[in-house]
Amino acid sequence: MKVKAIFTRIRKDWVIYLMLLPALIYFVTFHVVPLIGMKLAFQDYRIIGDNEWVGMKHFEVLFSSPAFFDVLKNTIIISTMKMVFFFPIPIILSLLIIEVRNGRFRKYVQSVVYLPHFLSWVVIAGIWISLLNPADGGVNVIRNFFQLPSLDFMTSKDHIRWVLVFSEMWRSAGWDSIIYLAAIMKISPSLYEAARIDGATNLQQMRYITLPELTGTIVTVFILNLGFFMNAGFDQVFNLMNDSVLSVIDILDTYVYRIGILNGQYAYATAASLFKGLIGVILVLGTHFISKRLTGKGVW
Amino acid sequence: MKKLNWSTWIIYIVLFLLSLSVLVPILNLVAMSLSDPLKVHELDGLDILPKGFSLINYEVLFSNPLIVRSIFNTLFITIVGTLLNLFLTAMAAYVLARTNFVGKKLVIVFLIVIMVFEPGLIPEYLLVKDLGLLDTYLSLILYKAINVYYLFILMRFFEDVPDSIIEAARIDGAGHFRIFTRIMLPLSKPALATLGLFYGVYHWNEYFRATIYITDPNKYPLQVVLRQFVVQQDNTSLLGAQTVLSYDKIASLDFSSLQAGTIIISMVPLLILYPLILKYYAKGALEGGVKD
Numbered sequence: 001m002k003v004k005a006i007f008t009r010i011r012k013d014w015v016i017y018l019m020l021l022p023a024l025i026y027f028v029t030f031h032v033v034p035l036i037g038m039k040l041a042f043q044d045y046r047i048i049g050d051n052e053w054v055g056m057k058h059f060e061v062l063f064s065s066p067a068f069f070d071v072l073k074n075t076i077i078i079s080t081m082k083m084v085f086f087f088p089i090p091i092i093l094s095l096l097i098i099e100v101r102n103g104r105f106r107k108y109v110q111s112v113v114y115l116p117h118f119l120s121w122v123v124i125a126g127i128w129i130s131l132l133n134p135a136d137g138g139v140n141v142i143r144n145f146f147q148l149p150s151l152d153f154m155t156s157k158d159h160i161r162w163v164l165v166f167s168e169m170w171r172s173a174g175w176d177s178i179i180y181l182a183a184i185m186k187i188s189p190s191l192y193e194a195a196r197i198d199g200a201t202n203l204q205q206m207r208y209i210t211l212p213e214l215t216g217t218i219v220t221v222f223i224l225n226l227g228f229f230m231n232a233g234f235d236q237v238f239n240l241m242n243d244s245v246l247s248v249i250d251i252l253d254t255y256v257y258r259i260g261i262l263n264g265q266y267a268y269a270t271a272a273s274l275f276k277g278l279i280g281v282i283l284v285l286g287t288h289f290i291s292k293r294l295t296g297k298g299v300w
Numbered sequence: 301m302k303k304l305n306w307s308t309w310i311i312y313i314v315l316f317l318l319s320l321s322v323l324v325p326i327l328n329l330v331a332m333s334l335s336d337p338l339k340v341h342e343l344d345g346l347d348i349l350p351k352g353f354s355l356i357n358y359e360v361l362f363s364n365p366l367i368v369r370s371i372f373n374t375l376f377i378t379i380v381g382t383l384l385n386l387f388l389t390a391m392a393a394y395v396l397a398r399t400n401f402v403g404k405k406l407v408i409v410f411l412i413v414i415m416v417f418e419p420g421l422i423p424e425y426l427l428v429k430d431l432g433l434l435d436t437y438l439s440l441i442l443y444k445a446i447n448v449y450y451l452f453i454l455m456r457f458f459e460d461v462p463d464s465i466i467e468a469a470r471i472d473g474a475g476h477f478r479i480f481t482r483i484m485l486p487l488s489k490p491a492l493a494t495l496g497l498f499y500g501v502y503h504w505n506e507y508f509r510a511t512i513y514i515t516d517p518n519k520y521p522l523q524v525v526l527r528q529f530v531v532q533q534d535n536t537s538l539l540g541a542q543t544v545l546s547y548d549k550i551a552s553l554d555f556s557s558l559q560a561g562t563i564i565i566s567m568v569p570l571l572i573l574y575p576l577i578l579k580y581y582a583k584g585a586l587e588g589g590v591k592d
Contacts, residue, residue: 138345
């Protein structure tokens with residue numbers, strides 16, 4: 001009887017299901033099917049006929065390949081550099097912007113620093129290649145002004161990873177500061193008032209009110225970023241890469257692109273990206289639980 | 301107004317320098333693209349005003365069939381793609397936010413799972429290949445037809461539409477589809493504008509899927525041509541497509557200036573829309589708590 005009632009409801013609501021159908025078809029086709037397609041990591045790819053199951057073969061090849069460990073190392077180094085040198089910048093920027101009381105200047109600064117977020121990495125790469133040009137790029141003009149010799153950053157193995165860190169700052173520091181700005185603006189003004197009455201300086205207010213109140217947001221953003229740790233910024237590396245520096249900035253995703261799309265080793269490349277995905281999930285879950293232990297705050 | 305003390309001055313100066321670090325490299329490219337080709341060598345990386353003045357670079361670029369076609373390709377993909385994005389996202393958001401049906405919870409859980417697990421590049425590529433979509437605009441339009449984050453944002457907007465309006469329509473005998481098109485869509489124009497900008501920027505900037513899905517140069521979007529010319533420094537395929545150009549014009553061309561011009565062209569639509577983007581996008585990103 002209950003089952004019958006459910007069926008009558010479903011039949012009555014057919015318009016609802018019809019309206020949901022295009023979305024469901026899309027999600028199943030472009031999300032579920034490729035997700036299931038990740039099983040290719042345990043198969044050999046056949047152009048004609050069914051793929052053949054080969055168990056852990058590709059992973060064994062992967063883990064015994066020096067090339068794989070090189071890209072894994074690069075991925076970890078680049079991501080760690082960004083975590084250490086880029087991650088605090090949007091926080092600092094938000095603390096600076098919030099101190100600007102002049103409305104027009106604040107609006108100007110915000111409008112300008114958010115802009116690069118909307119440019120594609122192709123455009124940004126173009127801008128940075130020109131900015132770092134060894135002949136007359138802006139950075140070398142400044143270096144020459146201080147009597148320092150010009151450097152060709154884009155082809156220098158010692159510098160290219162720093163180019164990644166700084167171009168990431170250039171693109172994302174402004175935009176990423178929005179979330180902290182929003183959090184700061186939610187802090188109750190009465191806290192600051194009380195502190196001022198007690199004679200706290202601006203710096204003390206920042207240290208004892210703003211930063212502690214921001215901790216929750218910082219932890220959340222940090223954990224979300226860890227989820228992308230193994231990405232290390234594919235679009236960025238893809239566009240700033242050249243043959244001279246390939247060996248130090250080739251990351252997992254560019255590796256997957258090269259062996260998969262360019263060389264057609266579909267199954268092997270899928271194994272590499274499945275490995276990458278698993279590490280990402282472990283990192284997020286791991287930090288979530290650790291953070292919950294330590295601060296009582298996790299992502300969910 | 302309170303008097304500024306020295307620490308405030310330092311903050312203002314630091315922020316001003318930061319804003320210059322964003323603006324100068326962009327303005328430098330504008331200056332380079334507008335400089336007289338014979339004088340452009342005098343321009344250094346910090347100049348923001350052109351040396352001499354000439355529109356020759358833009359003349360050359362806009363008479364280049366590869367560039368012109370790629371601009372139209374991108375416009376087509378962006379407009380059609382965004383409209384489809386909006387329709388599909390809004391319809392699903394309406395159903396999930398404003399109706400009750402058997403299996404609704406299941407669908408929501410399904411969407412969250414999808415949001416968490418991103419499929420890899422290779423299975424996606426093989427899917428597009430198997431569907432016969434390689435070398436079609438459709439591959440670029442369909443591939444990100446609905447963004448789950450945006451869907452959730454729109455659901456939140458739809459939930460805020462007052463019940464009374466919908467009830468009134470229902471009493472007048474309107475069905476769900478009618479309520480959706482006649483009431484929900486007109487009432488959520490600001491929300492749809494926000495999402496339209498989200499999606500539009502995505503389509504305009506998309507280059508990677510196009511790099512792997514599209515092989516026919518006539519179908520390249522602008523970003524792919526830009527990448528070929530500026531990032532990969534491939535001058536030949538671009539100038540090879542140049543048909544109407546006299547020899548003395550070719551002789552006077554400066555490639556860096558042409559590259560600068562191409563970069564600027566691809567930024568123009570974003571710069572035109574930027575005030576709108578700031579108004580809607582920044583607000584939307586805050587409310588949805590979205591990263592990226």
